[in-house]
Every structure is written in structure tokens, then in C-alpha cells.
Amino acid sequence: MERPKPALAGRRRVVVGGAPEPYMTPDQMRDASLFELFTLEADAQTHVLSAGLLALERNPTQADQLEACMRAAHSLKGAARIVGVDFGVSVAHVMEDCLVSAQEGRLLLQAEHIDALLSGTDLLMRIATPGGNSVGQPDIDSYVERLNALLASGAGAARTVNTPLPDPASDALLASAMQQLESSAQGAEPVINPVPDPLTAEPRPPSRSAAKPAPAPEPEAPFTPLRERRVAEGGERVLRVTAERLNGLLDMSSKSLVETQRLKPLLAGMQRLKRLQSSSDRALEVLGASFGEEGPPADVQKALEDARNLLSQAQQVLVQQTAELDEFGWQSAQRAQLLYDTALACRMRPFADVLNGQARMVRDLGRELGKQVRLQIEGEKTQVDRDVLEKLDAPLTHLLRNAVDHGIESPEKRAASGKDPEGLIRLQASHQAGLLVVELSDDGGGVDLERLRQSIVERKLSPAETAAQLSEEELLSFLFLPGFSMRDKVTQISGRGVGLDAVQHMVRQMHGSVELQQWTGEGSRFRIELPLTLSVVRSLVVEVGGEAYAFPLAHIERMRDLQPDDILQLEGRQHFWDEERHVGLVSASQLLNRPPAQNAGEALKVVVIRERDAVYGVAVERFIGERTLVVMPLDARLGKVQDVSAGALLDDGSVVLIVDVEDMLRSVEKLLNTGRLERIDRRNRQVDHVSRKRVLVVDDSLTVRELERKLLVGRGYEVSVAVDGMDGWNALRAGDFDLLITDIDMPRMDGIELVTLLRRDTRLQSLPVMVVSYKDREEDRRRGLDAGADYYLAKASFHDDALLDAVVELIGDAQG
Template sequence: MTSSNAIPPALLELYREEARQQAQILSDGLLALERAPRDPVTLEACMRAAHSLKGAARVVGVQVGVTLAHAIEDCFVAAQEDRVTLDAVYIDMLLRGVDLIAQIGQADETQLERDVDAFVGSLNARLAGNEDAPLPEFDLRLADYADEPAPLAIDEPAQAWPEPLAALVQASGPRMLRVRADTLDRLLSHSGESLVESRWLKPFAESMLRVKRIQREASRALERLHETLADTPAFEQLDPRARAALDEVRHLSAEAHRQMSERLAELENFDRRSTHLSQQLYDEALECRMRPFVDATGGFARMVRDVARSLGKEVRLVIVGETTQVDRDILDMLDGPLGHLLRNAVDHGIESPEMRRALGKPAEGTITLEARHSAGSLFISVTDDGAGIDIDSLRRAVVRKDLASEATAGRLSDAELLEFLFLPGFSMRDTVTDVSGRGVGLDAVQDAVRQMRGSVRVIPDAQAHEGTRFLLQLPLTLSVIRSLIVEVAGEPYGLPLAHVVRTLVLPASEIDTLEGHQHFSFDGRRFGLVTAHQVLQAGTFDAAGDMLNVVVIGQGATSYGVVVDRFLGERMLVVQPLDKRLGKVRNVAAGALMENGDPLLIADLDDWLRSVEKLVAGGEIGRVGVGAARVETVAKRVLVVDDSLTVRELERKLLASRGYDVTIAVDGMDGWNAVRGERFDLVITDIDMPRLDGIELVALIRRDAQLANLPVLIVSYKDRPEDRQRGLDAGADYYLAKGSFHDQTLLDAVRDLIGEARS
């Protein structure tokens, strides 16, 4: 066997690419032949794929690939000549051969050669008439053909390649370029900003139209003045120069109006062209991120078949919407959740062939995987025609696992009961198998879908043994998100609509208090109520009137109403990821720009829910409503670390005058001892200090698990860019120069980091 180390990397990568494509053809063909073993078209396609693999392996010099492909090709030729029938045992053997193809160039070469020899020996023995020839014994990871192939890194000149491969590259269609994913992401981000900027012209043009209307009214007033004066005897007695001046004013006003109209027309044309061009640029950049849904489904048919065989079932996978375009990032994240759902459908959903026949169903079950676009979202469903979900059994499982009392479970609706399926560790199986029963699956599906800013729900059929449908609703792209824009404490926030249950305007009179917590009723359910101000630690909430703007978030029992100041409408926002040095910012997912160019933060509503639940658990929920009493909290604590007495005292007095509880430390070591012994909301530190400087102090804080999230503000005389970068790289949240900031600058920085002194 020719060592892959002796093969030029570009040739080996080219061979792997062809092997990946041909292996997919073989895998799909074998699954089709299992249902129609003598189909001539499928047999011919599989034979050609094996033949192409053999030729490519021979050209590159991968002898083990030649041996493997030749044996598989011989089997297909035998089937074409009716010397063998490709039954389930043959399909099993050939699929193992396909797995071996995916290992070439990646697995240990010596072990791979032994595995190929064992496979070829078993296959040839069966072709020779030995029906008892065992399946070759070797351990293989199932090939994941859904993975996107890595881009080719072709370094050697084409002239140095074997002639067939050089011809293949030169005749391979449109020229392809290797582009880094983060470069493409930046292109999309810039094109989104360009689109936002282009829309700035429209409000500007509208303001100019208002100027035009004022000018037109001024021209009309001049004309009326002229007409009034012309009707009086005194007009003729006016100095000719005065009348000429009046005529000149009328003429200039009319000319200004005409030119204004022309310039506005040009501006409107430019606005249309600019917006159209920016939209095209954005659409093209976005299109570069889109891939057909089929790219994520390559290995699913094989997986369904193998799981079904292991369970003694007959199952067919049908894929609908293969050409549906899906964002690259979403497509890459779909493999895990869809794999869980398909395995669940085979194991939990599809009945055994005997039971299906007894129920009047075909022995072979069907699972349908469908992708489609609708109403600005991507919908992916996994539907089986199996037993469905037994609601009564589910209700008993909920009671048996002490998740609800029998009386409570009896009052739950079907939809509420189905939510229990997504709890960690929940399973309706009493026994553990290789496929299920561990309670791991649907909770992982839900977590993965939430990471994609989507939702998943189960839709059972009304009749028993009519199947189950899982429906995933996802955004079309992770780069653009449709959001509800709200105002909280004077700042705009984008709430992803996929996580907003509904919005409503709630009369304050409908708020009830139960066990110290405020609630309101809607659609027969009760929802806890909290203000976004408290969730975001953005000061206190003052109701402007008797009506409250409420956003309902969450699912099932963990749903809450969050009061915001104002609704500002819905927008498509181009997601701007936060700087990675910030780490995970609580309650915030990303940033974005509004159409007028103003920045806003996109909320992480899962974080909001966790924040609300933490407030509820701690009994810290404030009251909502007109004239409601507010929850008094202790002043937020700030540690000031500086070796200068003057600076320490200046900062202490400034912060104390605004209500903060300030503690001082005389150097970095004193500050480090303080943060380990007491709780602080913020640390303000200098850099140049004895014993332990500010950079070292920040690094120690960031390395401590208990203090890692403690905000740190550096205030230093050092104002060089490299000094700032050094401080931020160490983990500081803010960097201010002593020589340039005023009192308000420091206070603004403190408020940005921890909010007002009392919330």
C-alpha cells in the first residue's frame, strides 16, 4: 500500500473530496437497492461510483482504495448480471465498505489495510457462494457525510499532477476561491451597515420636503403681498427701484423653489439607487452564507436505516424541501438536534412490523423530514406515522417521577403535559437501551434550538397510532433577526420575536398580588409580573399612566410578563456580535444598529428569564403600577484602589455624593485582600502602585472563580493606546485617563457598569 504521507497533500485532498462525494452516492444507492434490489438505474449509478473511485485511487496511488473499490464494483457487476441478489446482508456488508472509504487518508494505515482485507475477504466469500460468510469484524465510526468538505488547499502546480486529475480540476466548472468564514461574516456585517446607512437618506429627504413646503408657502405669501400692493394706488407711486427689488425677490423665490424641487428629485433618485444597491449588496452577501437543506441531510437516511435494523424495524426516511436555503451557521448546528429527533422517531414512534400489520399499516414505517420557509421563518419538521404519544402514559410518568401531584397532572392540558418531554432526564422508558431510555435527547434538542434563537414543540395526532410531529421554528439567518424594539430607562433594546410570546397593554387595575408577588390574568392563565428596569438593573420604574406595556416571555409555567417603558415597533436588525474580550454580557446577546444609525442591544431573553427567576427566588421582585412602592436596596459598594491620597479622596467623595458605598485601598495588594474578604459591585483601580500594580490586580480578579465577573474600571495617567490595550487585555471593563476625564465621565462609566447607586 502506498503511504498517504508520500502523496502530495493537494492530490490526497482531491481524492478525499471525490471519495466523499462517491461514498454519498453509494450510500444513497444502497439504501434504495434495499427496497428495489434489481433496479437497473440504481445499480448502474452505484457501479459507476465504485468504478470512479477505483480510477481515482489508482491515479493518486492509494492502493488500498483500489482494492476496496474493485471489490465493491465486482459485487455490483454480479448483481447486474443476476448472479447475486442484494439482500439485507449484502447491503450491510457494502455499507461497511462505504464506511471504509471514508477512512482512507484519515485512519491508521496499517489498521485500515487489515480492515479492508477482512472486508474484501468476506465479500468475495459470499460472492463465491458461501452464504454463511460472516460480516467483517472491525470497529468503525459511521461516516458523517453531512459535514461540509474542507476547502481544497492546492499548493502544487497543476502541471505536476497526473494528467487525469489536472484535466478534472481544469474542467470543474466555475472558478472557486477559498474564503475564511470570519471574512464572509465581516462582509455581511459591513453590507448590513451599508444598508442601514442608505436608509438614513429617506428621513433626510422627508425633512427637505418640509423645507420645500415652507419655501412654497413663502413664495405664495410673496405673491399675495404683491397682488395686495398692486391693487392699491400707492403701488404706482413706489420708487421704481423698490418695485424692481420686490420683483427680484419674487423671481429669486420662484427660482429657489424650482431648484429645490430639482435637487429633491435628484436626491430621491439617489436615495432609490443607493438603497437598491445596498440591498443588493446585502442580499448577495447573505446569499453567500446560504446552503441547500440537503447539505445537512446526507447521513440521515443511513442513520435511520441502521437504527431501524438494530431494533428489528423497517423504516424509510423521506426528505422534503432539499433545496430550501438555510443559513450556513444554522445548517451546521442542525445535525445534533435532527439526529436526536430521527432516532427518537425510529425508537419511540415507529412500531414493530408485526404490530403495524396488526393495525392495518404497512410493515415499513415512514419518517418525513421537511424544511420550508414561511412567514419569514424557517420551519423544519420531523413527522412519523408511528404509535404517537400516549397522553395518559405521559401523565402517569409525570406523577411517577414526582414532577407533579396526581391532582395537578390531571388538570394539565395536553400541550402542558408535552412540555415535560423536554425536561432534562425525563424519559417514558423504564429500561435503558443503546438508543434511548437515559432521558438525554429532547432537552438537548431544545437547548440547541434555543442557541439558534428558535423554538421546538411537539404536535401529537388526535388519533392513537397516527404518528407524531416535532416542529422547529428557526430564523432564516443568524445574521439578521426580526425584533420588537422597546425602550427601557431611555435606551432601546431589541427583543427577538422568536422568543416573545405576545405583547399587550395592561391596565394597572388588573394587577393582583398573590403571596407577595404581582400577577395578571390572560387567556385563562396567570403570569408573574416584573419590570425590565429591575431585570436590567436600570434604575426604578415610573409608570407614566394607568396602562402598562407588557412583553410576555418564556414557556409554560416559566412565563412572565415584563413591563417596558414603550413599544417602538418591529425591525429587521443586522446582528453585530459583541467583542469577544467582553465575554458573556448578562442579559445581552449582541448589538445592532437601528435605521437611523443609533446603536442598540439585542436582549438575551433566556438570560432575562433566569434573572427573573433569580429575583423571584430571592424575594426581590419590586412592585409594578402607578404609585407603587419601590423595593429599597442597600447602596452598591465600590472599592477604590489607588496609592495617591488625593485621587482616592477625590473619587471617594464623588461617588459617595451620588449614593455609592465606597471603600478605599492604598495599593494593589491592599485591594486584593479587600475583594477576597468583602463583597463589592465594582473595583476602580490605578495601574502604577507598589507591591501589586493594577494590571496584576485585574489579572488576579479574572482568574478567581468567585470574582471573575466583578466589573473593573481602570483609571490611570497612562493614556497611550498600548497602555489602554494592555489594561483591556488583562480583563478590565473600562479604561479612563486621569488627565482627560471629568467628574461626569467617571460617574457615567460607573453607571454603565453597575447602574445607579440604589435600584
């Protein structure tokens, strides 16, 4: 059964250190009601109860789990009492009594006890959920009576646990308790003093034997909120921060790491200066010797000696400063790397965070279907980005339900096959080659391939003759189609054909992959590969047309060097033989609109990429190497850039564009369908060097500047860039350009001022000007044109080569 979630609005959050706790922003904490605080406490404690009870179902005498569950029930009772939720007090109290009886050996927990305690956990969550299902007095009475009956029968004697609704506590004690709980909403780390138990009519005798009178009531341990208990028990202190703030920290730390690399050219320059000083010293020696045996005049001799002394002092200072700068550069790089690694680690959470409620769901679904199922989890401490975990929850739920419903057989069928009546589902998480690998396997019956083949034909997805020739891999791929199901009847659990399709869709959104393997009669296994984080991507950086591009490793099968003789012609298209298959060959320079490489006769560098069933070899100029890149989203003004998903900075501060592999493969298919796919020419050829038209791009956004520059260079133009209007004005006065492309909103000098200055200058006033701005209102367009612009291009116009078409319209082709 799926547990209800607290209906509390709040920002996405990341928990740094310790175990996950209920989250509220500071503003929400200040404005929260006591009931909302109780909801947060209930959410955390019911997780503890569910996990503990599932463990006790397998080992009813496990002392640590009994203690954890008892404490959770006791804490919930205290929290409910303070906020006046009497239903919660009654339910938590009878659950606590049951667990105490088990602790003291007076009750051995059986399946019916676990079922009842889990039902109580769900009931407590319903009670604590604002706007959730209504809970009335009959529900509470029925549950208390049910658990009392189980307690009585389990202990072998007819007795009833006394669970009346609590009498009101004294006004002073209740006011004090509520004041302390309210104080926890006012500060980040409140200190809450122990609250005496106000209900003296609630004793817990050490023995419930009917033959012995109940002893005097023992004082119960005071209720302490979760945060204070964790600190008191020696756990880690927990700081909650918004994901947006953590993303900002990661972005700044990555830029800091890049900036430390700028010291390297400074050090190289100082080394060159040392060599120049040595050359100067030798030149002075030669100059002195040139005067012959008589030597130079006295005044010249003194000047030479002074010059040598000053040069010697300069050399000493330079040596010292170079050593200090070298040491500073090394320390800064180490600290920047540590800062970056720490910021990145703060986004990482254990895989166990996505497993809350999954074991319970498997158990309850198995019971509903009359199956015995056990979920075994491995790799709970595997670290994964919080965003990945949040998106992984739904696919895992689909796969687990699929394994219980379709994979695991009934106990009778398993016994007949010589299997353990209890089915096993194993969920494993691990890091492999920089990826998160999640494998979910079961020891059920696998997939009935003949029945699957029949379903494909019945649903008219393939002719019978074709279906008969399909391989196992091809057959299994039909299971991921939208609306496909092998069930003839739709139930609440399955039959609608949305499960595996939803899994594949979600995994694709995270730039991952999912594969299914099966062994008839033995079971099946799903393997999901995902990036460890969506903020950082491990990539292969390559060079295409003199520019750097990054291919995510998750989509790369291998890298290859192809000789000219390795390239084959099949049906007019270029292919090569790889892993006993023909793989199509395409040019990255054509896909990315870059000039082709001039490396005829050399081995061709090829990246073999794959997305689902589509596999192609993409020819590049050279492999630069593997890099861990911090993903930087493209400026919103660019819209969707074809074949590019994001940008990043390399160690030297240069920009690299991250390839959208799925989009690139769609581009390949489009070129194939239209017959425009170019052949890769490996023959020697001469390059004519002709003058190219020059364009100046002025924009304060690094991403926009680089994208516009790459688009123009790819078309053959020579491009210079400036970071704002002032920088652009200086560049215009210092050089000769055929076109100016400028933004409007920039620091120091905006685009309107730049165009106005240009039109007043006698040398520049005839220069064509294009304005590219995210402002697309008519008044903004009119303002730019009135200032003197010849063309105004609004945002999101990069989809159909609008920028390049406008440039050609203004100044013609690059070599025209």
C-alpha cells in the same frame, strides 16, 4: 453506522452556489499532500454512494441511481490509482463491477448486495481517512471475496471478478497524472486534462458469461476530479469563502442599507429650503409694493429685480437637484437592499445539507434492532443559515435514534396491531412565520404514559399522589430532564438519559424551542422551532423609557392591550387573564432600569413572552413594529449585560438592544423571590420637573457609548455623547457638565490627552473624570489616574452596577 469524517483541519466554511464540496483553505490547498486531496474526493463520492445505495435498496433497477453510484465508484478508483492507494483501487473496482452488472441487467441487487456495497463505502472512507482505523490486506481480501461470491451467486454462475492489485503504471504516465493533481492544489480553478488509463490489464468486458471469451479491453473513462466534472456537466461553479469573511460582508451590507436612510432627512431639508425660497420671493414682492405708485428708486428697483432673478435661478437649481437626489436615494436604497439580501442569501444553505448520513443511520440502526424502518424527508430545499444547520446535526441525530429505538415497534408487534411491518419516520422542514420549523414524527406506539408516570415515581422525581394528577404535557416534560430514561437497562443505543436533554440544551442555545406530542398506539411528533439564521433576527421593536428594545419573535406568544380593569391582584401580584390562564404582569422599565412611562389611563401595551414553562406579560410604552435586525455582538469590554443579548441598527441608524428573553425571565424570578417586583401604577400623577446632572460619555465604540448612555439615562442623568477625544474636547468647551466618562484608546485624540487638556483648563480642571477601559493592568490604571482621572473602571465591571455606583460616588444622584 456513523461514517468516519476526514481528519482535515480547516476553517469553518460556507459554500456559495452548487452542491457542497470538500473544503480546504487556499493555504491548505497549497500545502496539501496528494493523499489529503484523495480524502476530500472520497468524502464527497462516498456521500453519493450512500444516498444512491439507499435509494436502490427500495428500487434496485433505478437507472439514474445506478449510473450515479457507478460513476462515484469509478471516480474513487481513479483517484486512488493516481495517489497510489492500492487498497482503494481494489475495493472501488469490485464495487464498480457489481454496479455495472446491475446496470447491464446481469444482476438484480438484493439486500445482501446493498449491505455489501454499503460496507465497501465505509471501508473506502476508512482507507481515505488519515489517522483512522487501520486497514490491512486481510480486510481487502475478505471484502473482495465477499463481493465476488455475491456476484457469482447473483448471476447464477460460478465466476470470480478479477480484482488483482493493479500493476504499477509507467513512470511517465504516473508522473504526469500526479503532476496534474498537484496542480489542482496550487490554484483556485485548475484545468485538468484527461489522464489515460495506465492499467491496461484491467478490462471491462461487456458480458461476463463463461461461455464467451473476453473481448479486447475497452479504455475506461479517465478520472476527473469532482470540481472539473461538475463544471463540465453544466453544474454551478462553486466558490468557497470563510464564514468570518461572509459575516463581514453581511455586516457591511447592513450598514450600507442603514446609511441610505440618511438621505431622507436631507431630502426633507431641501423641501424646507424650497418653501423658504417661495416665502423669500413673496417677501420681495411685498417689499416692492411698499414703495407705492411711484415705485422704488432706480437702483433699488434694479437690486430687487436682480434678487428676484437670482432667487428664480436658485429655485430652478434646487428643484432639479431635489429630483436628482430623490432618484439617487431611491436607487441607492434599492441596490443596498439587494446587496443586503444577496449577502444574507449567501449564508443560507438547503436543509438537505444536514441530512448526509441520516438515512443510512436510520437504516443501520433499524437492522441492528431487528426493525424495518423507512425515513421520509420533506422540505430538503428549505433554506437555513449554515451556522444553524451545523448546530442542528446533533439534535436531529438524537431524535432519529430515539424514534427508531423507542418509537417504532418490532415488525411482529406492528403486524399484530394491523400496521404495516415497515415503520415510517417523517422528517419535515419548512418556513413558518419567519422561523425554521422541523417536525420529526413516527407512526410507532407513542409514549406509554402510565409507564412514564411509574418511572417518575421510581426515580423519586415526584410523589405518587402528585404524579397521578400530572397532565400529559407535564408528564412528557420529564423526558427532557437530564439523566431521565424509561429504560431500565443501559445499551449502546439508549438508556443513559442524555438524548432529549441534549436536544433541548442545543435548541435553547440557538434561541429555539422543542415540543413533544404523542398519540398512544399511533405515534409521536417532535416540533423544533429555530431562527432561520443566527446573524439576523426577526423582532418586535418596542419603546421602554424612551428607548428602543427588540424582543425576538421566537419568544413572543402574542401582543395585547390591557385596560386598567383587566389587571387583577392575586397573592399581592399583578396578573391578567389570557388564553384561560392567569399570566403574571411585570414592568419592562423595572427590568431594564428605565424611567417608568407617564401614560396613566391609557391602554397598557403588553408583550406576552414564553421560555419553556415560564410565561409573563411585559408591559412596555408602545409597539414600534416588527423589524428584521442584523445581530451585532456587544463589545467584549461590557461583559454579560443583564437582560440584553446583542445590539442592532434600525433603519434610521439609531441603536436598538435585543432582549435576552431567557435572562429576562430569570430576572423576573429573582425579583419575585426577593419581593422587589414593583406594581405597575396606572393612576394619574404629576411629574416634578427638576434639573438633572449632566454627564458626557466619550467613546469611539457605538455599542459602548449607547450602553453607557442608556444605563445613565435609566438612573435619571442627562447624557451627551462624543465619538472620540477631539469631539469630546469640543463638547466640553461648548457645554456645562457634571462628569466626564471617557475611554483611553480613540482616534484623533485619546483619553489620556483629553484628560490632560481638561486639567490644564481653568474652567474645567475641577470636573470629575472617570476612565472606562478594557485595559485592566495596574500600569494602565496608574497611567489613567496620573493623567488626572478620579476613577478607573476596568472591563467586565458592568455586572453589578459598578458603573452607576461609581457615578453616584463621584457626583451623587441625578437629582441630588
